[in-house]
Amino acid sequence: MTTIITEAIRDGNTYDIAELVQSSLDSSTQPLDVLKAMTDGLDQCGKKFESGEYFLPELLMASESFSEGMKVLEPHLGQASLGQAGKVILGTVLGDVHDIGKNLVGFLLKSAGFKVIDVGTDNSTEVFIQAVKEHQPEVLGLSALLTTTMLGMEDIIKALDSEGLRQKTKVIIGGGPVSARFAEQIGADAYASDAVEGIRKIKELVAR
Ligand code: B12
Incomplete structure (x- = not known):
């Protein structure tokens, strides 16, 4: 499942990413592992951009897909607290x-x-x-x-x-x-x- 998430972000899939992140969490994947899969996707997109396989629109779509995934993942990453630290x-x-x-x-x-x-x-x-x-x-x-x-x-x-x-x-x-x-x-x-x-x-x- 995490590989599919990585590929979805890499390829700028903004339609399925929320559902993919949710299913991954539902199947007990740790939120930090889901986050890692998501950032790996951005990394892979960056490498393809560097090698000339992807262009700016692909970078933008990957970043959009990451943001959509984060909307689902964020509440699972931890509780905000009072600012005492x-x-x-x-x-x-x-x-x-x-x-x-x-x-x-x-x-x-x-x-x-x-x-x-x-x-x-x-x-x-x-x-x-x-x-x-x-x-x-x-x-x-x-x-x-x-x-x-x-x-x-x-x-x-x-x-x-x-x-x-x-x-x-x-x-x-x-x-x-x-x-x-x-x-x-x-x-x-x-x-x-x-x-x-x-x-x-x-x-x-x-x-x-
Ligand atoms: C998404 C992305 C974009 C998006 C950004 C959207 C957004 N809202 O951020 C868009 C499409 C707008 C974009 C534009 C451009 N991009 Co860009 N982009 C990326 C990409 C694919 C991912 C970056 C990312 O978000 N990574 C995921 C996050 C989680 O990782 P991170 O940013 O590294 O942050 C982590 C650590 O570094 C650290 N960290 C970061 N900041 C801080 C701060 C503190 C205080 C601390 C403690 C830690 C910390 O913690 C973070 C979490 O773990 C990278 C490729 C890559 N592999 O980095 C290229 C990349 C950074 N972009 C690149 C380029 C060239 C551009 C453009 C110039 C392209 C163009 N021709 O127009 C423009 C520049 C726009 C501008 N003026 O800034 C190059 C930079 C090359 C270079 N070495 O200078 C890269 C490396 C792609 C490449 N391989 O060529 N990009």
């Missing part, structure tokens, strides 16, 4: 509209008891700085999926520094093209390769 601002950097991974991180953070302020996608440095001034979070989480846009992360960290906000705000970065090495280079406090690792690292940053 800490406050986190999440956002995607300038020029980048990818938000599926960031949204997953936000969802799991809320389930783990964090208050999450999601500033959305394609944000200028100023938007992040304003949000940090207004909400004073323990952690700022930045997402980038493009090798071009990831470079903007360094500007945000520098601006936090020059605004005197860096000491109070830990920065974690994530997204396909970034790495622990890149995090170190730009002076971020942490990097996570996926949402589960992200939640663990954010908890560590808050505890520091």
Whole structure:
């Protein structure tokens, strides 16, 4: 069943995905395994895009299919709670509209008891700085999926520094093209390769 879900997302099947996710849950597949099957589908679509077999419409359909599946899966992933674990601002950097991974991180953070302020996608440095001034979070989480846009992360960290906000705000970065090495280079406090690792690292940053 999970293979069918992966293929449905990969091929942008928006009609059957809700039913497929529901049947998989009904047959006792763990929600996190269903999520893995869904993200594998996006991954496979990305690879086909890279090799020239799929084009932008296929990427869009895969992402649409993922969103439809998430509507069914989300309530099974955990309960939102009161925000006592800490406050986190999440956002995607300038020029980048990818938000599926960031949204997953936000969802799991809320389930783990964090208050999450999601500033959305394609944000200028100023938007992040304003949000940090207004909400004073323990952690700022930045997402980038493009090798071009990831470079903007360094500007945000520098601006936090020059605004005197860096000491109070830990920065974690994530997204396909970034790495622990890149995090170190730009002076971020942490990097996570996926949402589960992200939640663990954010908890560590808050505890520091
Ligand atoms: C879906 C998708 C799209 C959708 C996005 C829809 C949306 N609402 O997000 C659409 C169709 C709009 C799109 C557009 C484009 N895309 Co696109 N897209 C993808 C695709 C297939 C999946 C991305 C995704 O959602 N993955 C699933 C999620 C769950 O994974 P994730 O994002 O990596 O997030 C996880 C971790 O990285 C981490 N994480 C992510 N962020 C953060 C943040 C924090 C704080 C933490 C802790 C963790 C964390 O946790 C997440 C959950 O585990 C990827 C291929 C791929 N394999 O990544 C290409 C991909 C990212 N896209 C690509 C490209 C080139 C584009 C376009 C330029 C195409 C074009 N010619 O127009 C445009 C750019 C638009 C823009 N300006 O941003 C390339 C990027 C190449 C590069 N290295 O720069 C990729 C890699 C495809 C490829 N293989 O070529 N895309």
